[in-house]
Amino acid sequence: MKLGYHLGYWSAGPPPGALDAVKRAEELGFDSVWTAEGYGSDAFTPLAWWGAATSRIRLGTNIVQMSARTPTATAMSALTLDHLSGGRFVLGLGASGPQVVEGWYGQPYPKPLARTREYVDIVRKVIARREPVTHDGEFFQLPLKGGTGLGKALKPTVHPLRPEIPIFLAAEGPKNVALAAEICDGWLPLFFSPRSDAFYRGALQEGFGRPNARHTLSDFEVAASVPVLVHDDVEEAASWIKPSLALYIGGMGAKSVNFHHDVFARMGYADVADKVQELYLAGRKDEATAAIPTSLVEDTSLIGPAAKIREELARWEETVVTTLLLRGDADTLSKVAAALS
Template sequence: MDYGYMLGYWKAGPPAGALETVQEAELLGFDSVWTAEAYGSDAFTPLAWWGSATSTIKLATGIAQLSARTPAATAMAAMTLDHLSGGRVILGLGVSGPQVVEGWYGQAFPKPLARTREYVGILRDVMAREAPVSAPGPQLPLPRTGEGTTGLGKPLMSTLHPLRQHIPIHLAAEGPKNTALAAEIADGWLPFLFSPANDAEARSLLAEGFAKRDARLPGADAFEVSVPVPIVVDQDVEAAADRLRPMIALYVGGMGAKGANFHFDAVARLGFEAECAEIQEHYLAGRKAEAIAAVPTRLIDEIGLIGPVQRIRDGLARWEESVVTRILVQGDITAVRAVAQLR
């Protein structure tokens, strides 16, 4: 089991002490640091900044949103950062949801699986730099032609030579179809709100994707599964749970619309459908305090590690026996230090 440090996206501003924590995580043997984006801070800039003050820790987006950039722009950012960092980039990608894609980026959301497949194909072609890049579409055609264009576009090849022709691409996925897609076309899977209780289903979905895997990609034995795990060290289990309830209430109740919330669906599949419905009802009605209070501790225990160090040690055993290959510690410096001692 490898361990990474998940910083996620910023709230109102840069997280306090982030650089120092990243540097300590590197010294403690964590293999990667992961950033994210929603509709505020971006995923690449913090990695460039913190990466310049580190030397070995991998720099991973977890996740960069597909609709935030064209495939070519994402490839340019990844290749540039890979050069600057000496080959430390992991490119984690995800489709986000319709509220962000259509409301923030002004892009159409339908057919996310088809868009992901096209996007990754273009990324690989750009980063391999074997020929000018073209793609048939229909969602992401290169070059773009037809109505509204000049007709002057032509296939181009990156002027930047890649440091590595194969930068690892990991796909964020919570649903069954995109989980299988990750195993088919990517180098890793980034589940979210995952529990070791899902292990058998996860292995089955990944096997479905591996059966269709392109032989030019690294084999299934090299495939990585990296999971953000919220970790709170506290002698009082309920006090630790209280620190995570607002985050879970937000994702289950407030991210996406009713009937179109992938996080709701992921937690419901863990056997918490009734609890999710109650959380969402409160949250969408503006009753955030009630939504937070409705998050049960047993749900937090499914997707996180909370309480005294010994309790966290015992909980880690479930994760180590699962399909997960890397735990991304989502917590403060105390959590980072505690996990380092338990590895």
């Protein structure tokens, strides 16, 4: 498996030492570096800023939220970054969830799979630049129907560096994973576990088996965000990860719609996920964190002494995952890279 570095999205401000970590990742031979966005920092700007200090490592978004931009605007950013990076850009897209889509962007959330299909189709048309871009869909019309009636089909003034830019899709549910396999070049899973490998293989094969699928499993990328902490005390290492898990399982979504909660339920932790969600939504965040067993952390992370991590890595190497996306500062990346070698 290859290694990637995931910067994530900012909290109160830019993460300290980010540029040093990006440079270290390239020095260590990492394949890729990734940024994200929620409802604060955007994904493109930090990637361009820090990526300018690199020359080899691939630059990806994990993820760009589709509701934040029209597909043509996203394609413009992708074309631009691909040129500036010398063809190193990877466009990672995601639908996000209804709380952010409707609450922050003021866009409708229903039918995310159908909307994603149209979105990706338009982005590919823009990047290919074969002809003026037209699209007559349920969610997007180019040119727009109605309005002034003066809309004109256009193609980008910029000639693409490459006729295609890799597009990865963030997905958690089986239908969305299958869609990634059908129309994209890679999948960006969150909270992947080796014990869920068979489930996801089935979802991917569903997509690969569709008539116009672009890939097979042999040439499809799966870049999974996996916490890796080298530490002599497993319980202490787990304690650093549990608060984030509690946030996603309990608070990243409504009680009736939380895709992260559903991932852990499918993994066999339904009772735990329900309890964490109940406590978290009641404002009892510390109790929600305490309700997460270390076994759940170990199922979705690589934590503990270097020897333990190397032993458990064998399980991950047998899965569909092709790249482990790591987090941390420059020193952490060096320690983890050494532990995984």
